[in-house]
Each structure stands twice: as C-alpha cells, then as structure tokens.
Amino acid sequence: MSLKAETSPRLIQLTPDMPVCQQDLPLDWYQPEFQSYAEEYLALPDRRAATVLPWMDHYIQPALDHFGPSLMLLAHYYMGGAIVKLVERYGGRIADSYELALKARENPEARVIVESAVHFMAESIAILARPDQEVWITNPKSGCTMEMMAKEHMLEPAFDELQSRYGDDLLVVAYMNTSGRVKALAGRTGGAICTSSNARAVVGWALEQNRRIFFVPDRHLGEVVAGWLGLAGDDLYLWPGGLEGGQQTIGSLPAADLARLDRSRMILWGGFCGVHTVFRPQHVRWWQERGYRVLVHPECPKVVVDVADGAGSTRYLWNEIMSAAPGSRVAIATEGHFVRNAREQAALRQVEVVNVADIPTPEFSSMGCGCATMSRNDPPHLVAMLDLLRQGRAPELNRVLAGDVVDESSARRERLRPGERELVAAQARAALERMIEITSRAAS
Numbered sequence: 001m002s003l004k005a006e007t008s009p010r011l012i013q014l015t016p017d018m019p020v021c022q023q024d025l026p027l028d029w030y031q032p033e034f035q036s037y038a039e040e041y042l043a044l045p046d047r048r049a050a051t052v053l054p055w056m057d058h059y060i061q062p063a064l065d066h067f068g069p070s071l072m073l074l075a076h077y078y079m080g081g082a083i084v085k086l087v088e089r090y091g092g093r094i095a096d097s098y099e100l101a102l103k104a105r106e107n108p109e110a111r112v113i114v115e116s117a118v119h120f121m122a123e124s125i126a127i128l129a130r131p132d133q134e135v136w137i138t139n140p141k142s143g144c145t146m147e148m149m150a151k152e153h154m155l156e157p158a159f160d161e162l163q164s165r166y167g168d169d170l171l172v173v174a175y176m177n178t179s180g181r182v183k184a185l186a187g188r189t190g191g192a193i194c195t196s197s198n199a200r201a202v203v204g205w206a207l208e209q210n211r212r213i214f215f216v217p218d219r220h221l222g223e224v225v226a227g228w229l230g231l232a233g234d235d236l237y238l239w240p241g242g243l244e245g246g247q248q249t250i251g252s253l254p255a256a257d258l259a260r261l262d263r264s265r266m267i268l269w270g271g272f273c274g275v276h277t278v279f280r281p282q283h284v285r286w287w288q289e290r291g292y293r294v295l296v297h298p299e300c301p302k303v304v305v306d307v308a309d310g311a312g313s314t315r316y317l318w319n320e321i322m323s324a325a326p327g328s329r330v331a332i333a334t335e336g337h338f339v340r341n342a343r344e345q346a347a348l349r350q351v352e353v354v355n356v357a358d359i360p361t362p363e364f365s366s367m368g369c370g371c372a373t374m375s376r377n378d379p380p381h382l383v384a385m386l387d388l389l390r391q392g393r394a395p396e397l398n399r400v401l402a403g404d405v406v407d408e409s410s411a412r413r414e415r416l417r418p419g420e421r422e423l424v425a426a427q428a429r430a431a432l433e434r435m436i437e438i439t440s441r442a443a444s
C-alpha cells in the first residue's frame with residue numbers, strides 16, 4: 001500500500017498498521033448527505049491504515065486533483081489521532097488555534113478551506129478570510145463546551161449590567177474559544193482576542209489601557225495570566241459563567257461583593273474547559289517525585305500551573321516534547337488526543353510522554369480525557385465533505401460564515417442577514433487584528 005498523497009513535511013508519522021480511528025460514531029450522528037459515506041466506512045473490515053486509506057483515497061484523491069492548490073485542509077492538534085494524521089497525509093496542516101486563524105489568509109492560493117476541528121475555529125478563519133475564500137467545516141456539531149458556556153445570549157446581559165455601571169471604562173478581552181458574535185463584542189469595546197499562546201501579551205496590553213478588563217470565557221486562563229502579570233486578590237472578580245452569568249444583576253450583589261467588583265481591575269467570566277480541569281496539584285507532584293518534567297496548559301486551574309515545571313500553549317507543549325533529549329520523561333496536562341499523538345511521536349525519539357492525570361495507583365481515580373466534541377470529526381466526515389465539494393453538492397449547513405450560531409445537538413445553523421453579518425465580521429475582525437498586532441509587536 002502506498003502512503004503517499006501529500007508532499008509537505010509531516011508533523012506526525014503514519015504507518016500501515018497504525019489505527020486511524022479511536023472509535024466509530026453511530027450512524028445517526030451523521031447528517032443525511034454524509035450517511036452513505038459513513039455506511040461504507042462502518043462496513044470496512046478493520047480500522048488499520050492499510051484498510052482505511054485506500055477507501056479514503058478513492059474519494060479524496062479526485063477532490064485533490066480537482067481543486068489543486070486552491071484547496072486547503074486544516075485541523076487542530078486536539079483532534080482524535082485519526083484526523084490529524086489523515087489531514088496531514090492529504091497535504092493539510094495541523095496547528096493551534098492562533099496559527100489556524102492565520103493560515104488560510106496567508107496562503108495566496110487557498111480558495112476553499114476545509115476545517116476539521118470545532119466551530120469557533122472555523123468561524124475565526126472565516127472572519128479573517130479574504131472575500132475570494134470560502135470556509136467549510138467537516139462536522140458543524142463539533143462545538144467547544146467552554147464556548148457553549150459563554151453564548152451571546154448569556155454574555156450580552158452580563159456585559160450590559162457591567163457597562164451600565166462602568167460605561168466606556170469596560171474593555172472586553174475574549175479568548176479565541178468564543179463565537180464570532182462574542183468576538184464582535186470585544187471589537188466594539190476596542191478590545192482584543194487572545195489565545196493561550198499570546199494571552200500574556202494581550203492582557204498586558206489591556207492593562208496598559210488603564211480600563212477595567214472583562215475577560216471571557218475561561219476563568220482559569222484569566223487567573224493564570226493575571227498571576228503572571230502580578231495581579232492577585234482583589235484585582236480579580238469572578239462573575240458567574242453560563243446561564244447564571246446572564247442572570248446575575250449588579251443590583252442583587254451584597255454590598256461587600258459590589259465593593260470588590262468596584263475595586264477589581266479584571267472581571268473574569270466563570271467558564272472553564274472540562275478537559276483541562278481534571279488535573280490537580282497532587283497529580284503534578286506525583287510525577288515530579290518520580291523524575292518527570294511536568295508541563296501544563298494554562299486552561300488548567302492556577303493551582304496546577306503554579307506547581308508545574310512549565311506552562312504554555314499547545315504549540316509550546318508540542319515543541320517542548322519534540323525537542324526533549326532522548327531518554328527524557330515528560331508528563332503533560334492537556335487534551336488526551338494530543339497527549340496520545342505526542343506519546344507516539346516522542347517514543348520514536350526515545351522520549352517518554354505520559355498524561356498527568358493517568359496515575360496507575362488506586363489512590364488516584366482520575367484519568368486524562370480527550371475533547372469529545374472535537375472527536376465528532378472522523379474519516380467519513382472528511383471524505384464526504386471533500387467528495388461533495390468536488391461534485392458541487394456540499395450542504396450549506398457545512399459552510400461557515402461570520403456570526404453564524406450553530407446548535408451543537410441538532411446542527412441547526414442560524415445565519416445573520418448580510419448587513420448584520422458584515423457588521424459582526426468587521427467588529428470581530430478588528431478584535432482579531434488587534435491580537436495579531438499585539439502578538440507581532442511582542443515577538444519583535
């Protein structure tokens with residue numbers, strides 16, 4: 001069997017016996033236009049690369065030939081092992097959310113961008129895309145649970161409450177894990193977007209503006225970055241996240257809480273990522289006591305970051321693992337699919353990688369977990385999307401435009417009218433462009 005199909009250097013190696021899918025999705029998880037592809041896939045005798053790849057090649061190679069360099073495939077590191085390997089095999093790129101947002105618009109040939117990750121990432125690409133580019137997502141049901149805790153209908157009422165007290169003093173810094181509409185809110189206040197790779201620089205910039213920061217939606221990243229920048233105690237105020245955050249009123253706050261809110265320099269929306277909050281300081285110490293270097297993602301609680309040997313974005317973690325000396329032992333606290341891929345690749349270089357939450361003793365009952373919503377992308381999703389695009393029959397449901405709201409259980413897409421969409425796109429783009437400017441300045 002040939003493992004050719006792509007020409008660019010690979011991040012991840014694929015061998016004929018390597019499994020390409022961690023689990024099969026039930027047939028009714030696929031949208032109707034994708035089901036015949038899923039039926040064929042489920043009927044394959046096994047999930048080895050040697051079996052799955054010829055089936056995929058049969059559909060994907062004609063699409064690659066049809067579109068040529070105008071087709072750009074993208075995926076995030078957290079995707080199940082299958083998709084990251086496959087997207088790379090077909091010439092695509094694997095990146096973290098900051099790099100993903102920039103890759104499409106920096107590619108002068110790309111016209112049709114197909115993203116296998118969660119919806120906010122595809123929407124960020126669409127917001128920054130040129131007018132001659134279109135963005136498609138392989139599974140619109142693939143959402144981020146942190147983003148779901150800060151939907152526009154939850155965040156807007158809270159923002160209105162805070163603005164009624166602080167007026168134009170309020171500056172929104174939104175993490176990349178937000179919808180385009182929430183990014184537009186940041187843009188409206190003159191604020192910026194951040195990712196885990198540049199949050200320190202962006203929040204540092206926001207503090208220099210001498211305005212009160214409303215940081216959404218990840219309270220843990222907010223606390224970690226605030227700590228790195230010297231904020232503590234009363235500098236921070238935790239506003240509830242999710243539906244509760246939208247219902248909280250300033251008038252109902254006890255006097256002591258209101259005084260703390262008034263003293264704060266940074267108000268944190270109480271969202272979090274379930275995948276990154278399974279880690280505990282005692283997990284970190286357990287591995288450190290056994291000689292492992294422990295590296296964590298800053299979406300982990302601050303108490304975990306504080307005791308780790310290093311913390312940083314997905315790209316930082318990958319680079320640290322891949323540059324570790326042979327014989328090193330590294331424990332990683334982040335998304336499980338990423339850790340598994342990193343373990344496979346690091347083993348080829350005699351570097352041992354473990355998941356910080358996977359402690360083999362009864363005293364710890366924890367276990368690292370993968371991002372379940374990203375795992376909603378699998379080989380049939382990629383095959384169906386590319387084959388239907390080639391045929392000119394791609395479902396509108398999979399096209400991503402700025403300001404779209406998707407229901408992650410039904411995949412129903414609510415789309416803004418053109419004038420409203422342009423406004424949201426312009427405001428969200430302003431916040432993203434500010435992030436790019438701050439990041440470039442910090443790097444130079």
Ligand code: SF4
Nearest residue numbers: 144145146273275371
């Ligand atoms: S790992 Fe957490 S923050 Fe990242 S996409 Fe999944 S749910 Fe969202």
